Amino acid sequence: MAGLKFRVLLDSEKDAEIFRDILIRDTDHFESFYNAIVHSFRFEGDQMASFYVSNDQWDKGHEISLMDMTYDDDSVDSPSAVMKNAVIKDFLEEPDQKFILVYDFMRMWIFLIELIGYEKEGPEVPEVLLAVGMAPPEDSRSAGDNEQLFNGDHNDEEEDEFGFNEFDDDFEEDDLTGYDEYEY
Numbered sequence: 001m002a003g004l005k006f007r008v009l010l011d012s013e014k015d016a017e018i019f020r021d022i023l024i025r026d027t028d029h030f031e032s033f034y035n036a037i038v039h040s041f042r043f044e045g046d047q048m049a050s051f052y053v054s055n056d057q058w059d060k061g062h063e064i065s066l067m068d069m070t071y072d073d074d075s076v077d078s079p080s081a082v083m084k085n086a087v088i089k090d091f092l093e094e095p096d097q098k099f100i101l102v103y104d105f106m107r108m109w110i111f112l113i114e115l116i117g118y119e120k121e122g123p124e125v126p127e128v129l130l131a132v133g134m135a136p137p138e139d140s141r142s143a144g145d146n147e148q149l150f151n152g153d154h155n156d157e158e159e160d161e162f163g164f165n166e167f168d169d170d171f172e173e174d175d176l177t178g179y180d181e182y183e184y
């Protein structure tokens with residue numbers, strides 16, 4: 001079984017790079033990859049998380065969730081992928097395949113993952129080959145730190161009660177004087 005070498009970069013506010021190089025078998029499931037990542041950064045691993053297949057622009061694609069979150073017929077359009085059932089090699093589309101791991105949806109820890117190498121043999125258990133930088137404590141971010149992700153940096157005065165921005169469309173109420181919608 002071949003080994004896949006991934007670079008896992010923690011997206012943080014610090015200026016220093018914090019990353020781990022992890023070697024894993026191509027036949028391993030995303031759940032073992034998830035456990036290797038969170039433990040290598042000294043996180044507890046007790047939060048919801050999802051991998052996303054990504055491209056060179058780091059856009060989120062197909063989701064691979066920690067648990068099956070589908071409800072009733074949600075999976076009719078696109079089947080749900082769950083980490084414990086999803087084999088890594090089945091999601092490799094490019095030689096430098098990228099994934100995004102979002103860990104703890106309240107604190108929004110984001111890991112940018114890129115395939116950087118191949119080995120003839122993979123280890124029995126995922127192995128950290130290189131650790132650069134000290135990860136911040138998992139609880140160093142509070143859920144409120146990401147309020148701007150949900151609210152954005154905008155002026156509430158410019159939005160109506162439905163959250164839509166007001167804008168000038170050159171529409172004047174006087175333009176409709178004499179108009180009768182029922183008159184054809």
